[in-house]
Amino acid sequence: MCLLxxxxxxxxxxxxxxxxxxxxxxxxDSVRADALSPWSEAxxxxxxxxxxxxxxxxxxAWSQAPWTLPSVGSLLTGRYPAYLxxxxxxxxxxxxxxxxxxRLQAAGFSTGAVVSHELVGRGWGFDQGYDRFDxxxxxxxxxxxxxxxxxxxxxxxxxxxRERFFLLLHYFDPHHTYRRHAAFDGGEPLPGxxxxxxxxxxxxxxxxxxxQLARVRADYDSEVGYTDQQVGRVLDALDRMGLxxxxxxxxxxxxxEEFQEHGGLGHTRTVYEELVHVPLIVRYPGQVPAEVAAPxxxxxxxxxxxxxxxxxxxxxxxxxELLRADPGPTRRGSQERVLHTETSRQADLVAVRRGxxxxxxxxxxxxxxxxxxxxxxxxxxxASGESPAVEAGLRLALDAAAAAxxxxxxxxxxxxxEAAALEALGYAVE
Numbered sequence: 238m239c240l241l242x243x244x245x246x247x248x249x250x251x252x253x254x255x256x257x258x259x260x261x262x263x264x265x266d267s268v269r270a271d272a273l274s275p276w277s278e279a280x281x282x283x284x285x286x287x288x289x290x291x292x293x294x295x296x297x298a299w300s301q302a303p304w305t306l307p308s309v310g311s312l313l314t315g316r317y318p319a320y321l322x323x324x325x326x327x328x329x330x331x332x333x334x335x336x337x338x339x340r341l342q343a344a345g346f347s348t349g350a351v352v353s354h355e356l357v358g359r360g361w362g363f364d365q366g367y368d369r370f371d372x373x374x375x376x377x378x379x380x381x382x383x384x385x386x387x388x389x390x391x392x393x394x395x396x397x398x399r400e401r402f403f404l405l406l407h408y409f410d411p412h413h414t415y416r417r418h419a420a421f422d423g424g425e426p427l428p429g430x431x432x433x434x435x436x437x438x439x440x441x442x443x444x445x446x447x448x449q450l451a452r453v454r455a456d457y458d459s460e461v462g463y464t465d466q467q468v469g470r471v472l473d474a475l476d477r478m479g480l481x482x483x484x485x486x487x488x489x490x491x492x493x494e495e496f497q498e499h500g501g502l503g504h505t506r507t508v509y510e511e512l513v514h515v516p517l518i519v520r521y522p523g524q525v526p527a528e529v530a531a532p533x534x535x536x537x538x539x540x541x542x543x544x545x546x547x548x549x550x551x552x553x554x555x556x557x558e559l560l561r562a563d564p565g566p567t568r569r570g571s572q573e574r575v576l577h578t579e580t581s582r583q584a585d586l587v588a589v590r591r592g593x594x595x596x597x598x599x600x601x602x603x604x605x606x607x608x609x610x611x612x613x614x615x616x617x618x619x620a621s622g623e624s625p626a627v628e629a630g631l632r633l634a635l636d637a638a639a640a641a642x643x644x645x646x647x648x649x650x651x652x653x654x655e656a657a658a659l660e661a662l663g664y665a666v667e
Contacts, residue, residue: 258401259484267412269493270516272461284469292520297532300492303512304505306356308491315539315554322646324581329649330362339366347402349393353382353409378414383467391474411460421462485545490515505582513578527562577638589634596631
């Protein structure tokens with residue numbers, strides 16, 4: 238018999254549930270794939286790099302929206318934003334939306350969340366299905382909150398280390414405003430620039446010159462590096478408590494960030510790859526490290542987590558269980574899978590992807606753009622008309638996505654304080 242609680246936390250075999258009975262989902266807000274070490278050799282993110290070396294790296298993961306509310310809604314329900322009716326900041330999850338937390342809570346899991354963004358808070362319906370929902374780190378763009386998220390997450394792990402549990406951790410700091418962390422190479426200040434220039438100020442200065450853009454990107458990467466350190470604390474805690482061997486860890490971003498690759502700054506307004514190509518790493522219990530090159534979606538997290546928990550698939554889910562290894566070119570049926578993403582914030586865009594091909598449409602004008610992401614990863618050239626059969630097939634898929642059953646938004650009226658907080662984060666409230 239184990240006599241000391243501390244000893245229990247250090248001995249994985251003492252009273253622990255069976256392997257695979259715990260799930261941790263880590264969401265990095267606004268983190269581009271190329272900001273992390275599995276996707277960039279220049280990135281200084283050792284904690285994420287360690288997770289990648291131990292888990293499965295999904296090289297081509299797609300977010301279902303280029304901003305937080307619909308993206309996280311889709312991630313945590315396994316349904317497309319159209320079904321959820323999440324197209325603007327004054328919409329919330331409706332009664333028909335079932336979160337992963339609700340499914341796992343009903344199966345006997347202890348459930349906890351620590352969030353740091355209003356749009357994934359209780360005011361927008363994201364607190365459903367949690368025994369403990371901690372939103373004390375929702376402190377706006379002026380605060381540095383990643384340490385708070387890790388502190389609360391580690392407390393939850395310790396309290397529930399001998400149970401089946403689900404933990405959601407949401408890290409906000411890489412979202413603008415970008416702040417310099419000296420220990421993470423934040424770059425040199427520019428004359429007349431204060432610490433942490435807000436997005437509305439950046440947009441007012443746009444287009445930024447090369448020196449300004451380099452400063453902004455250095456500060457952003459500094460935020461990512463600091464957040465990586467805090468994620469590392471959680472991974473270390475899983476090791477110390479003997480939980481790593483039975484815990485599935487999902488690490489991902491809700492969307493990316495643009496730095497004038499196509500003229501813009503921030504996010505929400507486009508469906509270019511700098512926003513919708515997101516990092517996704519899963520460390521499965523007892524797995525052999527692997528990489529998957531086939532396109533996958535954040536939609537796939539819920540069905541995968543349910544499978545790992547030993548629960549039957551839910552037929553209404555639009556995601557699929559993730560592959561744990563690349564099936565290779567001869568059996569890559571997933572290459573034929575069609576994924577789509579969309580935004581209705583300051584634009585009206587939808588895009589579909591099948592394999593390497595991507596077709597986007599401006600729903601307001603009908604203008605379309607075709608690219609081959611393998612040949613043109615920067616999406617510099619419109620390839621419309623060059624592959625008629627591919628284009629015709631993608632257009633049918635795009636028509637189907639655009640015509641998909643769309644739920645009526647559930648209105649979420651904003652009070653003056655909430656509207657001001659969202660405006661400060663760069664979400665214009667009309």
